[in-house]
Amino acid sequence: MASKMKVEHVELGFVEEADENDLTSHNFPSKVGGKPAWLSLSNLPSPDQVTCLICGDVMIFLMQVYAPDEEKDVAFHRILYLFICRNPSCCVPNSNNNIVVYRSQLGRYNNFYSSEPPEKSSRTVKGPTAEKYQPLCCVCGSSGPKRCSKCQRRSYCSKKHQVMDWKNGHKATCSKPSNKIIDYFFINDDGIKPSELLFPEFELVTEPENYKDSEKEKSETEKMEELNEFMKSEKAESLLQGVSSEDIEKMANKEEDEVFLYFRKRTQHEPEQVLRYNKGGCPLWVSKENSPSDTDIPKCEECGSDRQFEFQVMPQLLNFLKVDSLEKSIDWGTLCVYTCKDSCDIGSRYSKEFVWKQDFSPNKS
Ligand SMILES: [Zn+2]
Ligand SMILES: [Zn+2]
Numbered sequence: 556m557a558s559k560m561k562v563e564h565v566e567l568g569f570v571e572e573a574d575e576n577d578l579t580s581h582n583f584p585s586k587v588g589g590k591p592a593w594l595s596l597s598n599l600p601s602p603d604q605v606t607c608l609i610c611g612d613v614m615i616f617l618m619q620v621y622a623p624d625e626e627k628d629v630a631f632h633r634i635l636y637l638f639i640c641r642n643p644s645c646c647v648p649n650s651n652n653n654i655v656v657y658r659s660q661l662g663r664y665n666n667f668y669s670s671e672p673p674e675k676s677s678r679t680v681k682g683p684t685a686e687k688y689q690p691l692c693c694v695c696g697s698s699g700p701k702r703c704s705k706c707q708r709r710s711y712c713s714k715k716h717q718v719m720d721w722k723n724g725h726k727a728t729c730s731k732p733s734n735k736i737i738d739y740f741f742i743n744d745d746g747i748k749p750s751e752l753l754f755p756e757f758e759l760v761t762e763p764e765n766y767k768d769s770e771k772e773k774s775e776t777e778k779m780e781e782l783n784e785f786m787k788s789e790k791a792e793s794l795l796q797g798v799s800s801e802d803i804e805k806m807a808n809k810e811e812d813e814v815f816l817y818f819r820k821r822t823q824h825e826p827e828q829v830l831r832y833n834k835g836g837c838p839l840w841v842s843k844e845n846s847p848s849d850t851d852i853p854k855c856e857e858c859g860s861d862r863q864f865e866f867q868v869m870p871q872l873l874n875f876l877k878v879d880s881l882e883k884s885i886d887w888g889t890l891c892v893y894t895c896k897d898s899c900d901i902g903s904r905y906s907k908e909f910v911w912k913q914d915f916s917p918n919k920s
């Protein structure tokens with residue numbers, strides 16, 4: 556936990572249109588949407604490891620954040636990946652069952668990339684891809700161990716994505732389509748096109764937060780203490796004279812308003828921020844309810860070290876994902892990512908980290 560005196564240094568993330576050639580693995584991008592630009596090109600998470608715990612569908616790539624750990628040679632390159640289930644009904648308030656986060660890291664000298672940073676002029680040069688090491692799902696870009704049994708040329712993470720691909724073009728291009736396979740594939744048709752399945756692709760660029768305010772150094776606890784002090788004071792007592800119990804309840808809820816109002820205040824100067832990166836710091840909560848206690852954050856499953864807060868995804872990102880609909884859609888107040896404090900050595904594997912989803916209180920959204 557950050558001490559009260561620590562001056563917070565927060566990097567804000569914004570989405571920007573980008574050339575997809577710049578968002579490939581060997582450019583080590585931070586990005587939103589499209590297919591993942593895998594850092595370690597081998598040992599990708601299997602479809603089982605990115606499966607929604609609620610509906611059983613393979614989750615879709617949401618974003619990745621390039622965040623090397625300068626203190627660790629084994630994390631000279633380091634990227635955190637977030638995946639989310641595309642099914643809106645799996646989005647349950649304050650539950651992280653539809654989201655997963657993975658960490659990948661590599662030393663400067665590794666099996667995949669040059670030890671020198673990519674040159675600007677080489678950005679259009681094709682670099683190595685994960686496809687060289689294992690088949691990738693041609694629909695979502697995750698590991699694709701299943702293959703079209705007819706042509707053996709296209710790979711998939713799941714039957715669902717195979718059906719999508721069949722219906723949206725592969726039926727015409729597969730070498731030997733047969734009626735049998737068509738009948739089979741038309742089961743479970745949910746009408747989503749692959750182009751609608753992936754989120755729109757953007758580069759994620761960061762800049763330091765420039766927030767000047769007397770409130771800046773106050774922690775949430777301090778603000779809560781101030782409010783409690785006020786509630787105990789004579790002024791509050793006189794204010795409470797002749798107030799209905801309903802109103803008192805409203806005032807009690809004001810505590811929550813304070814957290815939400817501070818969230819609004821802190822973000823309104825940069826309303827387009829989609830990410831707040833503040834490793835080892837404190838998240839900016841959107842509600843006083845459903846923030847985790849220390850025991851809610853599990854230790855690293857690899858090394859047993861504590862996990863610390865690293866970054867949070869802001870609700871503003873939803874505006875760029877084209878998920879709005881009149882019915883229920885994917886939603887969050889904030890997604891807080893906690894990672895192994897030690898960036899422990901995981902070789903070329905992908906290691907699961909922890910995400911906490913906090914939603915706005917029902918009366919705020
Ligand atoms: Zn789901
Ligand atoms: Zn897939």
Ligand SMILES: [Zn+2]
Binds near residue numbers: 706708729
């Ligand atoms: Zn085929």
Ligand SMILES: [Zn+2]
Binds near residue numbers: 857
């Ligand atoms: Zn660890």
